[in-house]
Amino acid sequence: MSVSRQELENYIGQYLRVSLFRDYCPNGIQVEGRASIQRIATAVTASLAAIEAAHAIGADALLVHHGYFWKGEAAPITGTKKARIARLISTDINLFAYHLPLDAHPDVGNNATLGQILGARTVGQFGEQNLAWIGEFDAPVTLRQLGARLHSMLEREPLLIGDLDKPLRRIGWCTGGAQSFFHEAATLDIDCFVTGEASEFVTHTARESGVAFVAAGHHATERGGVRALGAHLAEHFGLDVTHLDIPNPV
Ligand SMILES: [Zn+2]
Known part of the structure; x- marks a missing residue:
């Protein structure tokens, strides 16, 4: 086709x-x-x-x-x-x-696909143009467990800042380079914020607010959307679609 x-x-x-x-x-x-x-x-x-x-x-x-x-x-x-x-x-x-x-797309978007990996039920959004999402875990997970899940699903070891044994109930996330959203995220009723990249300030904001911070990789957190969109187009138009994973540690 x-x-x-x-x-x-x-x-x-x-x-x-x-x-x-x-x-x-x-x-x-x-x-x-x-x-x-x-x-x-x-x-x-x-x-x-x-x-x-x-x-x-x-x-x-x-x-x-x-x-x-x-x-x-x-x-x-x-x-x-x-x-x-x-x-x-x-x-x-x-x-x-x-x-x-x-x-932002609710089905094939980067945040939607990262939400599936996190295993959180989406309950809200925040940030500029509502680009960041909030979700809840049905059964709380520790920061350590969340890190292990991200490591295996994204095939990259995440940077975890916070108490590794603290149970996480509500979580915020935004794929890619959304560390600037952490200022607002830390004022919300969440236990952890996940994005792709880290900046120096996030360590202090995490320590002072008690909200954990995870940098799971800009590339790693943004593979999901384009792959899911490609799969959708393959099905809709009957096209031949191949994902090219060009490795990137950032
Ligand atoms: Zn990006």
């Missing part, structure tokens, strides 16, 4: 409700390639390695969470940015990128 580039962009745009978000990058086609799409490669980031891997499997489109053209970045197409875009154009591969809409 195949789908036109435009039909695919229209469908994903509606499915992820792209128009509802104020984002820091364009969501949708970022670099135009061939008009007809049969095979899609998914990856967290549109790195040169992901482009080469997509080309190697004969992909017509590369679908990612982290694309290009971020607000505030230098506009000139030079250096690594030039090399990536030149390779996409020379291979005629379409680049589709979805950032906040893919974090």
Whole structure:
């Protein structure tokens, strides 16, 4: 089966409700390639390695969470940015990128898929554009147990800050680089906040508030969304979809 580039962009745009978000990058086609799409490669980031891997499997489109053209970045197409875009154009591969809409989607989003891994029942949201989620455990787990679960499910050892034996009942989370949400999270009625990356201040905020902090990996926590979206597109359009896991310890 195949789908036109435009039909695919229209469908994903509606499915992820792209128009509802104020984002820091364009969501949708970022670099135009061939008009007809049969095979899609998914990856967290549109790195040169992901482009080469997509080309190697004969992909017509590369679908990612982290694309290009971020607000505030230098506009000139030079250096690594030039090399990536030149390779996409020379291979005629379409680049589709979805950032906040893919974090937030209730079924295939990064937060939804991380929530399944955490094993928490979603009960609320907070933070800028309601991007962070709150959940409850039916049976409390300790920080140590939660760390072991994340380690095995995400195949990366998380950084745990807090009392490892304290039972956790309510938890907040937001995938990726959402450590700045910890200020607000620590004022809410939660026992732990999970995101991808850590900054120096989180140690002190965790100690002083008693709310534990977990950095489970930016890449590791954001593999779920693009994979789940790819699986959805494979089923909806009958397309051939392959996930490319380009290792990243951050
Ligand atoms: Zn991210």
